[in-house]
Structures are given as structure tokens and as C-alpha cells.
Amino acid sequence: PRTTLVTGSASGIGAATAHAVRAAGHTVIGLDRDGADIRADLATPNGRLAALGELAGTRLDAVIACAGLRAPTPDTVSVNYFGVVDLLTGLRPLLLDSPAPRVAVISSVASILAVDDAIVSACRDGDEPRARREASAVRVNPDGRPMVYASSKAALAAWVRRTAPTHGWGGSGILLNAVAPGTIATPMMSDLTGSPELLEDWLRRLPNTADRLGQPEEIAALLTWLTGVENSMLTGQVIFADLGTEAMLRGDTL
Ligand code: NAD
Known part of the structure; x- marks a missing residue:
């Protein structure tokens, strides 16, 4: 059996993933603000350090980073980008003894909608205070929607693409990928799932194949495969599990 750390394990996709990985016969260490083996706040550098301290000496085979926030606040950039990148950078040494390390x-x-370049570039520079300042400005896209969340997720996808092939990761045999879900029925989307009118309006704007929300178990199955030994060579990818939404938005551009 393998040992897999799942962040955001107390709810939604993370909870479904912890369940799926356990059902596949592996050991799961859950991490969340509450209701998990390791309780830590990934919004702050100190919280991440505390989590790393609790994990010191643990041999890991895989990490699945699900913890995230959606509100247009600085904490969303901290959790969705720095709470993933800083944590994984600290966890990398714990993966190196695994025969098949996966993240x-x-x-x-x-992440493919309009993004706030100031937030994305502060993330790329590893400058969390600047990223938080830019996020607090809450600039909006042409539809009038805040770009904080999309920017944090675009920055994370870019980090995966530039990090996976580098010596420290690919050179260590660690396969590193991102899953980019469409809309999934979890507590994060309770505004939609709690309102038939909002949900109908939301689905009307999605492609024909997206006549429903995705279920967390559907994303969990993909994450379980990506971080298992069955995945022997897929790395550096951002995999859209979204009932065709990305294909529709990108059209026939390559
Ligand atoms: P969720 O709200 O059900 O779960 C998120 C979990 O992250 C919660 O358990 C929460 O406590 C944890 N978390 C948040 N801030 C944290 C912090 N500071 N420290 C530690 N843990 C923290 O949401 P979900 O839909 O399961 O989201 C899981 C991931 O999937 C997120 O990264 C989210 O952005 C992403 N995502 C979700 C959807 C969707 O439609 N639900 C779509 C695309 C991407």
C-alpha cells in the first residue's frame, strides 16, 4: 500500500478523493483546517510550516492538493497558489524514497478565463505579500466578475507546467499534474446547488454536454489514477475534467 497526503480532505473533492484512495487499499493522511488527521491553516506561511513540521519524517508516495477557496479575497490567492506551491516544495524531500512518487x-x-496579470506575475515571482495586495484590489473581468480565483488557478496551472519537467521534480521521477474541473457539486458551489434558478442559468451558459454538474467522485477517480502507479509517464499536464467546457471556450484554436 502507498501513503497519500490529501489536503482539503474534510469536504467536497478532497473528501471524495480520500475515500477513493482508501478504497483502493492505500493509507491516506488527511489535512484540513478541521476534521482531519493534520489540522493546519494553509493560508499562512506559519500554518504551512506547522503542517510540514507534523509531516517531518513521514515517507510519502503521493500528494493530492485539494484545499482551496473561491471568494475574491487575498486568502484565496494564499491558499490556492502559495498554500499548494510552498507546501509541495517543502514536501518534495518526503517523496524521494517512493518507488513511484506522484503529485x-x-x-x-x-483558469482559462480572463485573469489579473498582476496577481499571476506576483505568484510567479513567489511574492505572497504582493499577490495578496493585488488580490485585495479585486479587479473584474469584462463580465463584471472578480478575477482573483481564476488568477490563482491560472498561476497554479502555469507552475505545474514549468515545474514538472525541471530537475528537482521530473529528474527525481516525480510525476506532477493538475486537474482542472468544471463545475462540481460540492459545498464550494452551494450558491448554485441551493438555487434551482441560478443553477439553470449557469448550465444554460455551458456547452450541451454540460447538462449537469460534475460529482466530486468523478474528479476523485481521476486524481486516484493520476497519483497511482498506473500513471507511469503522464506529467506536466493540466487535464480538463469539465464535460467539454474548456473545449467550447477555446473553440478550434490549438
Ligand atoms: P470545498 O469547499 O468542499 O472543499 C475545500 C476544502 O479546502 C475544505 O475542506 C476547506 O476547509 C479546505 N480549505 C480551505 N481553506 C483552507 C486553509 N486555509 N487551510 C486548510 N484547508 C483549507 O470545495 P471543493 O469544491 O471540494 O474544492 C476542492 C478544490 O477543487 C479547490 O481547490 C477548488 O478550488 C477546486 N475546484 C472546485 C470546483 C467546483 O466546482 N467545486 C471547480 C474547479 C476547481
């Missing part, structure tokens, strides 16, 4: 993170189909 998966969660981006979003929102």
Missing part, C-alpha cells in the same frame, strides 16, 4: 493539484476551468 496532483487542482486548478480549474476558470
Whole structure:
């Protein structure tokens, strides 16, 4: 059996993933703010350090980083980008003894919508205070929607693409990928799932194949495969599990 750390394990996709990985016969260490083996706040550098301290000396085979926030606040950039990248950077040494080390993170189909370049570049520079300042400005896209969440998820997808092939990761045999879900029925989307009118309006704007929300178990199955030994060579990818939304938004551009 393998040992897999799942962040955001107390709810939604993370909870479904912890369940799926356990059902496949592996050991899961859950991490969340509450209701998990390791309780830590990934919004702060100190919280991440505390989590790393609790994990010191643990041999890991896989990490699945599901913890995330959606509100247009600075904490969303901290959790969705720095809470993933800083944590994984600290966890990398714990993966090196595994015969098949694997990491998966969660981006979003929102990552291909309009993003706030100031937030994305602060993330790329590893400058969390600047990223938080830019996020607090809450600039909006042409539809009037805040770009904080999309920017954090675009920055994370870019991090996966530039990190997976580098010596420290690919050179160590660690396969690193992102899953970019469409809209999934979890507590994060309770505004939609709690309102038939909002849900109908939301689905009307999605492609024909998206006549429903995705279920967390559907994303969990993909994450389980990506971080298992069955995945022998797929790395550096952002995989859209979204009932065709990304294909529709991109059209026939390559
Ligand atoms: P959720 O709200 O059900 O679960 C998120 C979990 O992250 C919660 O258990 C929460 O406690 C944890 N978390 C949040 N902030 C944290 C912090 N500071 N420290 C530690 N843990 C923290 O949402 P979900 O839909 O299961 O989301 C899982 C991931 O999937 C997120 O990264 C989200 O952005 C992403 N995602 C979700 C959807 C969707 O439609 N639900 C779509 C695309 C991407």
C-alpha cells in the first residue's frame, strides 16, 4: 500500500478523493483546517510550516492538493497558489524514497478565463505579500466578475507546467499534474446547488454536454489514477475534467 497526503480532505473533492484512495487499499493522511488527521491553516506561511513540521519524517508516495477557496479575497490567492506551491516544495524531500512518487493539484476551468496579470506575475515571482495586495484590489473581468480565483488557478496551472519537467521534480521521477474541473457539486458551489434558478442559468451558459454538474467522485477517480502507479509517464499536464467546457471556450484554436 502507498501513503497519500490529501489536503482539503474534510469536504467536497478532497473528501471524495480520500475515500477513493482508501478504497483502493492505500493509507491516506488527511489535512484540513478541521476534521482531519493534520489540522493546519494553509493560508499562512506559519500554518504551512506547522503542517510540514507534523509531516517531518513521514515517507510519502503521493500528494493530492485539494484545499482551496473561491471568494475574491487575498486568502484565496494564499491558499490556492502559495498554500499548494510552498507546501509541495517543502514536501518534495518526503517523496524521494517512493518507488513511484506522484503529485496532483487542482486548478480549474476558470483558469482559462480572463485573469489579473498582476496577481499571476506576483505568484510567479513567489511574492505572497504582493499577490495578496493585488488580490485585495479585486479587479473584474469584462463580465463584471472578480478575477482573483481564476488568477490563482491560472498561476497554479502555469507552475505545474514549468515545474514538472525541471530537475528537482521530473529528474527525481516525480510525476506532477493538475486537474482542472468544471463545475462540481460540492459545498464550494452551494450558491448554485441551493438555487434551482441560478443553477439553470449557469448550465444554460455551458456547452450541451454540460447538462449537469460534475460529482466530486468523478474528479476523485481521476486524481486516484493520476497519483497511482498506473500513471507511469503522464506529467506536466493540466487535464480538463469539465464535460467539454474548456473545449467550447477555446473553440478550434490549438
Ligand atoms: P470545498 O469547499 O468542499 O472543499 C475545500 C476544502 O479546502 C475544505 O475542506 C476547506 O476547509 C479546505 N480549505 C480551505 N481553506 C483552507 C486553509 N486555509 N487551510 C486548510 N484547508 C483549507 O470545495 P471543493 O469544491 O471540494 O474544492 C476542492 C478544490 O477543487 C479547490 O481547490 C477548488 O478550488 C477546486 N475546484 C472546485 C470546483 C467546483 O466546482 N467545486 C471547480 C474547479 C476547481
